[in-house]
Amino acid sequence: MSSEIKRNYLNGAEAAVKLLDLHKVEHIFGLCGDTSLPFYDALHRLNHSIKHILTRDERSAAYMADAYARVTGKVGICEGPSGGGATYILPGVVEANESSIGLISFTTDVPTTSIGHFPLTELNQKELFKPLTKWNTVINKSSKLADNIRRAFKESTTGKPGACHICFPFDIQTSEVPEKDIWADKSYSSFPSNPKKPNILKVKQILKSIYNSKNPIIIVGGAIKNAFAENELKKFVEKLNIVLATTVTGKGTLSDNHSNNLGVVGSNGGSLFTREYLKKSDLIIFFGCRAGSVTTEKWQYPSKDKKIVHVDIDPNVINSNYKSHISLVAEIKETLKILNKHVIKKNFKGDKIVKEVKKKKFKDFNKLSEENSGLIKPERIVKELNNVLPVNTYIVVDPGTPCPYFAAYYNFKKPGRYFLTNRAHGALGYALPAAIGVQVGKPKNRVVSVMGDGSFGFAVGELETAIRLKLPVIFIVISNSVYGWIKAGQKTKFDKRYFSVDFTRTDHSKVASAFGLKTWKVEKSIDLNKTIKEALNYKKGPCLIDIISQPLQDAKAPVSEWIA
């Protein structure tokens, strides 16, 4: 029996485990390290309801926690050790923070007493994470541990949700923490919590401004899905029969076949026809949307002279890109509830407008998706998945070919969080680990991860995690042996001076087979439908379909601007 177990007090590592358990944490994604040993030992020995998901890279742990949080609404928890663990975990922490996703990243560290004496893995974690998180701390006294953990839950879920970071030095993990410190406010275990109510006068002004407009359009970002406010939005849209558009992140807030849903606008997944309607609009209503470069095609559409109404929980977003005629800083679900209380029935003919735009938008897509000759077109991949996948399937997509194609053309038949992608940084290698996070959070649903071959290279190691956990994720690789998005940028803006963008073709099906996955390689369009059906019927564990595809730079992608 170790000396640890003979102690008659609670140490920091045990206190942390108990506090996480009290905050209703059920899953932690992470990777072990020397400085994390007391924490792992506490997880091993104590009675709790937390499952630790061992990952093969801390970057994946953070992406998994991010995606898990996106689909469950619970705070995602990831962890990694000092030094390399802390630097590797960063991309997912940043992605969550900038996407307003509640996440806490725990990293461990060398003992506080060794700082400044060149211990292996020494790193100023406080300064590293500070600009990249909503709140962060290095716990330097065990008496502060419980307060710090409670604060991280509160910060990550209130106001504009975001990512927090706690650094947990080795000696803090082994020091005494008083039992009386162990309590939790469970209202901070999911986000958004303590939502800010809107100013009623502003709500009435917004309604008046909508009634006075002729061609209004609502553009929503990810906030409505994050707040589980899809029904409130639907009610509001239907009462006005107004056109609704979304950012890429907001895709699926209303079902794609809802008669008022114009779909995604912007340079990545928008179309000339969605842009045309935006040009005609005389009032743009942004709900929970940053109006960033992609949504607005670099702030061209809507043009700067349009009348703008902007509602967001983050005051920094308002008036940053557009001068608002009315602005409101409030939580979006609360705002929609009050809007619905006061709104009167109007008819802006949104259903008719959307029908016409969609007819034009899908014309080329439908034709291309039916072609059987040549390399498999991205349009065909979207069409076959649309035809075969059940309505409550989660789809996680990477940048490159997947993002614009699924944003523009995938038809989510149910509203909600079924579409995930990393639009804060758009870093390659998100969809593979994120799909694992989704599957852990939603074990009863099917999850499909669609990635470029570039992204596959970033994340392939995590196939082992999927097989170890027997997660029935369907991985799809769009194999074109090129960083296609960048090659398309060279084609359109640098006069086809192709440079350092092509790579050799990997046999992704063989690689995945070596990890133990069931795999298929598809080279002909006519084989795609039956292969996806087979993958769907395979439920024993993860599987992978390697699709030899038309390179993005040769395709007719719904992208108006390749250089973000």
Ligand SMILES: Cc1ncc(C[n+]2csc(CCOP(=O)(O)OP(=O)(O)O)c2C)c(N)n1
């Ligand atoms: C970490 C990271 N590095 C570089 C980029 C820039 N980038 C954007 S798209 C892209 C190419 C994507 O290639 P691939 O995954 O093969 O998809 P394809 O475009 O070929 O469909 C690159 C390199 C990025 N988004 N993320």
Ligand SMILES: [Mg+2]
């Ligand atoms: Mg590629």
